Amino acid sequence: MSDLGHVLILAGGLSAEREVSLRSGHRLRDALQEAGVEAEVADADAGLIAAMTSDPPSAVFPAIHGAYGEDGSIQEILALLGVPFVGAAAEACRFAFDKPVAKAVVRAAGLATPASVTLPKETFHDLGAAAVLARIVATLGLPLFVKPARGGSALGASRVMAAEDLPGAMISCFAYGDTALIEQCVLGTEVAVGVIDLGEGPQALPAVEIVPPASGYDYAARYTAGQTRFFTPARLPEAEAAAAAAAAVTAHRALGLRDLSRTDLIISGGRPFFLEVNVAPGMTETSTLPMAIEAAGRALGLVCRDLLSAAAARGN
């Protein structure tokens, strides 16, 4: 049995990724149980602070995806409560969660990332949407990828093949947030590279190759078992696999992340392009981090137990 004591997994939240997060949380609980750790799944709601104050857990595993879970707010609250937790501190989360900011940080650290522009909806309103969109297409070309600057699970994201589809993609995107990231759609092999740090510095896990159906890696493709095919390790030549691993570790370090992260990359022309990083990666049956942990010959429960122990030892 573990000597961790009372462990809390935070899952749920009020974002569109609530359901995914609950599935992650329950899968984590089961995995931890197999590793001898009794963990409880709790939602981040109005009762949370009182519960944590009256019965403080020895460590918390945040598994809330999307805003509140990955934008640093829940980490800030945990720090205020003095509760140790797994994963990046609030400030690093804020940088990592904001895709344009994360892209800028990793670019400064030497990584390639698709050319993009970031614009709030007010710009389209004030300067005229037609002119702004035309300039974007003229500069970045097509196809494009439009996504909310903050958020995950492909919600509000669309691939735009033709210029006339761009306005509709902007509307879908702005339903999820007020700022859009419009990125060149780099074609290549899509991989997710998990990074874990069990005390010896951040190590990349085997890359997971994502082969979505023809319709793209959208919400349905992500969360309908069997729609997307996953290959672990990714079917990449050794040099490319090594470059992908190095890119994920570079992103993890450059953004000041801690314990675990997952970096999404496109390998194009033998080169990894950084798309985004997740500080509370999905842990569902169709999520790539658990696949990578398994492919590395490790058990998800034991890895999470060790991360919790490290957090508890670190304190806050």
Add this chain to the structure above:
Amino acid sequence: MAADNTTPAPASTPASGEPAPHESQQPLASQESLVDRYVDRYAGRAREMIASEIRALFAVAARPEIVSLAGGMPNLSALPLDAVGEMAGQLVADHGTVALQYMSAQGDPGLREAICDVMSLEGIRAHPDEVVVTVGSQQALDLITRIFIDPGDVILAEGPSYVGALGTFASYQAEVVHVPMDDQGLIPEALGQALAALASRGQRAKFLYTVPSFHNPGGVTLPAARRAQVLGICQRAGLLVIEDNPYGLLGFDGEPLRALRADDPHGVVYLGTFSKTIAPGLRVGWALAPPGIRDKLVLAAEAAVLCHSSLAQLMVREYLTSQPWQEQVKVFRELYRERRDTMLDALAAVMPDGCRWTRPAGGFYVWLQLPPGLNAKAMLPRAISARVAYVPGTGFFTGGAGGEFLRLSYCFPEPARIREGVRRLADVVSTEIELHSTFRGLLPPVPGPGGGQDFLTGPAGADIPQ
């Protein structure tokens, strides 16, 4: 974990023994993680059963922080729970060997008799032998579809139609043809045109699915004159009518309307439920069908569930015979009327120009049309962020139409919450209007459902200040 047990997919080594192109560079054999190893073995009807972001958003809508105008949950707090509990306990103590035993697939005879009494309130004269008890009326829909529909068969259904019915029809791979409605429900002329169009293509519909009273999601009701017209058209065409009537006793004005089945015992299958008049957790509904169909329904029910919950059936029978259930329905009616009024008042007070909506005379739902160009499905994430939920209209049409509509339900939230929810919704719509005005002229024109016809926009919407 599915991935633990999967057969490793072939790595890059071909069977011939030839080295794979990258073999020397690839120390670890790549394995495919088959998240669902049976993915290529599912039946065709499972193909459309996929994860959706709308469902994901509804997972959030269930949280108390969100005012949910989405779900159609009856308000059970108005039920005399003590009395029902006492009755249930007594039932098991006194009749447990029957209540906990198997039963015939057609259902308890005493309950079927009581069901006939309930239906008599809507002018239906029926014999208990013609009634088949089902697991809510949803199962009746499933069984009807099962016995009538082969893949590709045509079903005529109102546009919009109850989402649960469309789900059932899709799972049997039916082709649904929507028939337009206005504020008086199904348009008889449109029904005639739909039948003629089918005939000209050499097709014939298997049945018409309709919710004539207090429509879900439309909130509209087919008046008596139109009922006769619709029945006449169906009789002349030899078209079976499936009359789904969950809300018939929940009208706010006067006596219950005469059911379609009351005037055509041979041409109409009537579906009823106690989910709205007692409680949905009991899962007791029924189908009233002509003998041939009845026989098939009983066999289909047996194949599906062997028999229904005996306990639930006896509870309903006991409730109907020992409790003042009609008084209770009156209590429900008053409660829902107050909430309907609250919602209509709130909508009139705060919704931005260009929105129009129906004024239900019973049931649970208001159907709202957004200003041109707006899409309720695309707008839902914004609503969830603003802590209010609704159901986008696309769920009530097949083929992705209906984006400019949304369904609001007033049955569950307290009046103060309804007002707050409508206020939040108005803000969301205003923001969306502003966003669309930013991209005006750049978006493709939105075709109306069913070829640009304007739905549900008669007098019900016309008296709203524009």
